[in-house]
Amino acid sequence: MILRPATRAELPAVLALLADEERVVDPASIVVTESYERAFTAIEGDPRNEILVLVDEDQVVGCLQATYIPGLGKGGAERALIEAVRIRADRRGGGLGRELMARAVERARERGCALVQLTSDKRRTEAHRFYASLGFARSHDGFKLAL
Structure with a gap:
């Protein structure tokens, strides 16, 4: 199992993972729009951002985005x-x-971060149990404003 930054060629596989949590989506069915291309290029070019993929035998089986905030x-x-x-x-x-x-x-x-934080949709109760099992504590309430 390898964890590394995603390549442009893996963008459809990442988008397939994000498209539906409950079922496997075929990356070949994903339309990579100009907006996705622009976002991926921005993330890839920013040393404080990365899309990481977990790869097993040339198949993307997991992903996440990490942003490093000073x-x-x-x-x-x-x-x-x-x-x-x-x-x-x-x-x-x-x-x-x-x-x-x-x-x-x-x-x-390894990067020197003092803490790792994340947010999770309130409806994702299984994910909350998972994060708690990893040692993450519910320490703050989060707020979002759609623009």
């Missing part, structure tokens, strides 16, 4: 924000999510 809190240390965590629906339950998150946390630690 701040004045925690003694001026960076924090890692993890979003869009997904494991292929047919590969769940075998520890891949735990491995993906452990490796992402280690990557943040």
